[in-house]
Amino acid sequence: MSVATLQRPRGAVEFIGASKRFGAATALEALDLRIAAGTYCCLLGPSGCGKTTTLRLLAGHETPSSGDILLDNQDITRAPPAQRGTAMMFQSYALFPHLSCLDNVAFSLRMKGMPKAERHGRAMEMLRLVEMAPYAERLPAQLSGGQQQRVALARALVTNPAALLLDEPLSALDPFLRGRVRAELKRFQRELGITFVHVTHSQDEAMALADLVVLMRAGRIEQMGTPFEVFDSPRTAFVARFIGGHNVFPLEGGSIAVRTDRTRILPLGQGYPATVRGVEYMGTGFAVTLADAAGEEFTVLRETEEGLAAGETVGLSWDARDMRPLAADA
Numbered sequence: 001m002s003v004a005t006l007q008r009p010r011g012a013v014e015f016i017g018a019s020k021r022f023g024a025a026t027a028l029e030a031l032d033l034r035i036a037a038g039t040y041c042c043l044l045g046p047s048g049c050g051k052t053t054t055l056r057l058l059a060g061h062e063t064p065s066s067g068d069i070l071l072d073n074q075d076i077t078r079a080p081p082a083q084r085g086t087a088m089m090f091q092s093y094a095l096f097p098h099l100s101c102l103d104n105v106a107f108s109l110r111m112k113g114m115p116k117a118e119r120h121g122r123a124m125e126m127l128r129l130v131e132m133a134p135y136a137e138r139l140p141a142q143l144s145g146g147q148q149q150r151v152a153l154a155r156a157l158v159t160n161p162a163a164l165l166l167d168e169p170l171s172a173l174d175p176f177l178r179g180r181v182r183a184e185l186k187r188f189q190r191e192l193g194i195t196f197v198h199v200t201h202s203q204d205e206a207m208a209l210a211d212l213v214v215l216m217r218a219g220r221i222e223q224m225g226t227p228f229e230v231f232d233s234p235r236t237a238f239v240a241r242f243i244g245g246h247n248v249f250p251l252e253g254g255s256i257a258v259r260t261d262r263t264r265i266l267p268l269g270q271g272y273p274a275t276v277r278g279v280e281y282m283g284t285g286f287a288v289t290l291a292d293a294a295g296e297e298f299t300v301l302r303e304t305e306e307g308l309a310a311g312e313t314v315g316l317s318w319d320a321r322d323m324r325p326l327a328a329d330a
């Protein structure tokens with residue numbers, strides 16, 4: 001590996017009361033977010049919740065309506081994008097079609113006026129990092145989607161950013177490649193010791209990659225923490241539903257979440273009454289879908305489909321230690 005891996009982590013990000021309004025619409029409401037240096041942070045949430053706006057503020061493609069943004073303790077709130085120490089990798093890799101991989105990666109260095117030999121040296125180093133050095137002279141059209149992705153990554157990293165910003169970087173890849181590139185992103189982030197801020201719609205992606213998951217809703221942070229913290233202790237019904245893998249039971253004393261693999265099916269008369277809607281084979285087991293009288297849906301993961309028929313009313317149950325009380329939705 002050609003990059004120094006023992007450097008001090010870089011890329012401590014701080015949003016301090018950062019808001020962004022577009023006319024009457026508020027895309028981001030007083031965001032307070034600290035991301036420690038060298039963190040893989042995933043911004044997760046439904047469409048329109050403010051993920052991209054957060055990323056664009058950090059990249060310098062937008063300026064906050066109020067509040068401040070710091071990178072490694074420097075106030076970058078109003079700094080031009082190229083002088084922030086951030087680099088952005090987009091969903092569409094947007095490589096220049098007429099330039100070789102090497103020239104694509106060296107492009108921003110050329111713009112900075114770096115002499116040819118030096119910028120090609122740096123670009124090759126980055127291509128080696130992403131294992132694309134043998135393809136240096138190829139044009140983007142002569143590469144697979146996954147290979148183009150790696151070149152795009154090399155191009156973003158060549159400016160030596162403290163924080164790499166990734167906007168849905170995996171969404172254009174087929175599922176097989178997505179898994180592979182996902183693992184590579186994590187490895188690069190670890191080896192470089194810089195912060196990655198990665199916007200995604202996908203819970204699975206965030207769970208697999210993130211040290212820090214920031215789940216957003218309507219311009220605010222709904223919950224943040226490690227993937228385990230968010231999955232194990234969803235704060236609200238919104239989080240439990242968005243993260244998936246949980247049932248939300250509206251009980252008299254307030255709603256609770258219970259993991260789908262910790263919810264059990266008992267005979268009618270015991271537990272929370274629900275009617276079986278269907279049973280799906282999942283390979284490792286069966287997913288039973290059910291609903292209560294009000295139409296609230298539940299899923300139970302279990303090893304057998306034995307004794308269950310659609311239309312049958314049963315009772316749902318859980319161990320006290322598996323229930324998570326939920327705060328009321330705002």
Ligand SMILES: Nc1ncnc2c1ncn2[C@@H]1O[C@H](COP(=O)(O)OP(=O)(O)OP(=O)(O)O)[C@@H](O)[C@H]1O
Pocket residue numbers: 022025026027045046047048049050051052053054201
């Ligand atoms: N340039 C703009 N002008 C007006 N409204 C905007 C602009 N950019 C974003 N918004 C609004 O701000 C809100 C947040 O948008 P943002 O793009 O940050 O959401 P997102 O979470 O990234 O969504 P998606 O997952 O669909 O990309 C949305 O309601 C959006 O319509």
